[in-house]
Amino acid sequence: MHYTWQWDVFLQTASGRQTYLDWLLSGMWTTVQMGALGWILAFGLGSILGIMRTVPHRFARGIATAYVEAVRSVPLIVQLFLWYYLMPSLLPEGWRTWLFAEPPATTSFVTATLGLGFFTAARVCEQVRAGIESLPRGQLNAALAMGFTLPQAYRYVLLPVAYRVIVAPMTSEMLSIFKNSSIAASVGVLELFARARQLNDYTAHSYESFIAVIACYLLINAAVIALMTLVERRARLPGVMNAR
Amino acid sequence: MLDFDFSTLTPAAIATLASGMLISLQVAGTALAVGLIWGTVLALMRLSRFRLLSLVATVYINLFRSIPLPMVLLSFYLIVPQLLRSLFDSTADTRLLSALVGFALFESAYYAEIMRAGIQSVPKGQLAAAMALGMKPLQAMRLVVLPQAFRKMLPLLLTQLIVLFQDTSLVYVISLTDFFTSAEGMGERDGRIQEMMIVAGAVYFIICFSASRLINRLSAAGRRFS
Numbered sequence: 001m002h003y004t005w006q007w008d009v010f011l012q013t014a015s016g017r018q019t020y021l022d023w024l025l026s027g028m029w030t031t032v033q034m035g036a037l038g039w040i041l042a043f044g045l046g047s048i049l050g051i052m053r054t055v056p057h058r059f060a061r062g063i064a065t066a067y068v069e070a071v072r073s074v075p076l077i078v079q080l081f082l083w084y085y086l087m088p089s090l091l092p093e094g095w096r097t098w099l100f101a102e103p104p105a106t107t108s109f110v111t112a113t114l115g116l117g118f119f120t121a122a123r124v125c126e127q128v129r130a131g132i133e134s135l136p137r138g139q140l141n142a143a144l145a146m147g148f149t150l151p152q153a154y155r156y157v158l159l160p161v162a163y164r165v166i167v168a169p170m171t172s173e174m175l176s177i178f179k180n181s182s183i184a185a186s187v188g189v190l191e192l193f194a195r196a197r198q199l200n201d202y203t204a205h206s207y208e209s210f211i212a213v214i215a216c217y218l219l220i221n222a223a224v225i226a227l228m229t230l231v232e233r234r235a236r237l238p239g240v241m242n243a244r
Numbered sequence: 245m246l247d248f249d250f251s252t253l254t255p256a257a258i259a260t261l262a263s264g265m266l267i268s269l270q271v272a273g274t275a276l277a278v279g280l281i282w283g284t285v286l287a288l289m290r291l292s293r294f295r296l297l298s299l300v301a302t303v304y305i306n307l308f309r310s311i312p313l314p315m316v317l318l319s320f321y322l323i324v325p326q327l328l329r330s331l332f333d334s335t336a337d338t339r340l341l342s343a344l345v346g347f348a349l350f351e352s353a354y355y356a357e358i359m360r361a362g363i364q365s366v367p368k369g370q371l372a373a374a375m376a377l378g379m380k381p382l383q384a385m386r387l388v389v390l391p392q393a394f395r396k397m398l399p400l401l402l403t404q405l406i407v408l409f410q411d412t413s414l415v416y417v418i419s420l421t422d423f424f425t426s427a428e429g430m431g432e433r434d435g436r437i438q439e440m441m442i443v444a445g446a447v448y449f450i451i452c453f454s455a456s457r458l459i460n461r462l463s464a465a466g467r468r469f470s
Contacts, residue, residue, distance in 0.1 A: 073452035074445045075410035077424060081441045089438070175310075182312035186416060193314050193417075206322050214311055214319075221310045 009205045010212065020203055027195030028216045034113050034191060035178040035220070041117030042177065046124025051154060053129045064125065071122035076115075077183050083115035084108060084187040105190060112184035120177045127169045131162035164235045171228040178220050192216055252434040253443065264426035265447075267340070268412045271347055271422065275408055278348035280401070283355025288385065290360055301356070308353035314417040320346030321418040339420045347415070351408055358400050362393030399463040406452050406459075413448075423447070 010021040052064035071079070088096050088111070099107055135158060143153035182193035190198075192213055199209035289301035308316065324342035366389050374384035394401075413424035421429065424444055431440030 069453060069456075070449065073449045073456065075413040075424065075448055077413045077416060078441060078445045078448060081428065081437070082445060085441060086438050179310075179312040182314045183414065185314070193312060193318075196315060196318065200318075200322070210315075210319050210322070214315065217312065217315065218310055 003207065005208065006205055007208055009203050009208055012203070014202060020199055023195050023199060024192075024212055024216065027190060027192040027213075028220070030109070030189065030191040031178060031181050031193075031216075032220065034109065034116065034181045034184060034189065035174075038113050038116035038120060038181065039174060039177050041114070042120035042124050042173075045118065045121035047128050049121060049125035050128025050132065051159075053125065054132045055150065068122045068125055071119055076119050076180055077186060079119055080112055080115045080183060080187050083111045083118075087111060087114070104188065108184070108188040112181075112187050112189050116177060116181055116184065119180070120173060123173050123176070124170070127166045127173060128162065130169070131166035132158055134165055135161055161237065164237050167228065167232045167235060171225065171232075174224050174228065175221055178224065179217070248439050248442075249436060250439050250443075252430070252436045252439070257430055260426050260430065261423060261443075261447075264421055264423040267415075267420065268409070268422040268424070270340075271343055271412045271415060271420075272405070272409045274344045275348045275351040275412075276405055279351040279355040279408070282348070282352040284359045284390070286352060286356035287359035287363060290356065291363060305353045305356050308350050309357075313347075313350055313411055313414050316350045317343060317346045317415060317418050320349075339418055343415045343418060343420050347412070351404075351411075354404060355401070358397050358404060359393065361400075362397035363389060365396055366392045398466070399459060402459045402462075403456070406455050409455075410448065410452060 010024065011019055014020045014023055049064045049067060052060040053068075055061065088099055088107075091099065099110065102110075139157055139161075140153055143157040144150070148156065181191055184191055185194035185197070188194075196209060196213040199213070200206045203209055286301045286305060289297045290305065292298050292301075320342045321339065324345055325338040328338060328341075370388055370392065371384055374388040375381070379387065412422055415422050416425045416428065419425065427440045427444040428437070431437035434440075
């Protein structure tokens with residue numbers, strides 16, 4: 001099999017003043033934005049839910065458990081379609097008008113990022129719960145016996161350790177959110193995966209396009225791992241065998 | 245604001261959805277069978293003493309785990325037909341075949357990591373004892389280590405099966421009409437996309453939720469007996 005590689009295809013003009021390379025880079029930028037914004041949402045909501053799953057309140061635990069079970073039992077692509085097609089009609093009139101007044105690309109970006117964040121929150125929740133539950137029960141009891149209130153015990157005793165225990169699983173959730181963002185292409189977000197299809201269709205150089213897009217995904221992965229290695233090094237508990 | 249109309253869900257539509265579900269199950273089943281076998285082989289390669297074998301397995305596993313599944317499916321959809329054409333000169337619809345291949349190879353990487361963890365959780369003495377009884381390394385693996393690793397990892401392997409089943413919906417990107425794709429297609433056609441997505445979500449939820457309940461009960465029972 002002989003194949004002549006033509007990498008300079010990326011420098012050709014795609015539309016207007018943009019080259020195919022610009023398409024690739026703008027796709028990568030959208031993926032990075034979506035992953036980062038989705039992660040912020042997922043981390044915040046997931047932390048709240050994870051704490052709710054461990055507190056001694058039946059009702060709070062029930063809500064968080066139901067949320068996790070529901071989100072984990074429905075494929076992400078179905079959820080993104082529901083966010084895209086169903087969520088806007090549940091919104092208050094004013095918000096809906098704003099959402100639909102935006103360009104279509106923004107509408108799908110907003111709904112997909114929300115969907116991605118709410119999906120990943122369920123997974124973050126389980127990690128946070130695992131982190132808290134990995135601590136000996138005596139920690140909470142000792143804190144309460146010292147006169148801490150329950151929120152104080154979480155804030156000053158449990159969470160500072162729990163979060164450090166789960167840096168590694170959080171890294172893999174973070175890697176997943178960037179990979180999962182590729183599914184947003186199916187509701188019209190022009191991110192990296194959508195650009196892969198476009199490049200394939202327009203340049204007719206499938207191998208080059210796909211290899212370039214895969215390289216972009218590997219790059220994002222490497223960046224996330226580098227970032228989390230830094231976090232891990234700063235957050236490592238003294239005296240705990242955390243070395244690999 | 246919300247006016248749902250489920251009247252498009254006729255018996256014919258349900259039959260289409262059911263045949264879509266068969267394709268979903270077919271893709272999931274193939275991926276499970278191939279994933280378990282090829283995943284175990286990859287795990288053994290990764291743990292092998294031979295540097296080249298372990299390097300190949302490591303690269304394979306890490307590569308597949310860093311690429312999103314839609315990208316893998318699309319790549320295989322592009323590459324498999326070309327390969328087939330050069331080998332067999334066929335122009336049949338290769339959607340299903342390339343989905344099966346891509347999906348199975350992708351999931352193998354995930355199963356390999358589970359199996360590796362399982363193998364590593366078996367105490368070293370088990371292997372040593374098997375060798376002391378005169379077994380060859382491969383025999384010891386097959387008869388002593390792997391059965392234990394497999395049993396230990398059964399809950400995780402089954403949980404991964406649920407994830408895998410949900411992931412089959414992503415064959416949407418190559419327009420293979422599995423359950424999700426046929427639901428979405430009908431919804432678009434009838435202008436009833438909201439209703440169809442609710443139906444699809446509900447069906448996935450019922451299947452996956454009952455499956456995970458079942459797995460929980462099985463592994464609780466397993467713990468009681470061991």
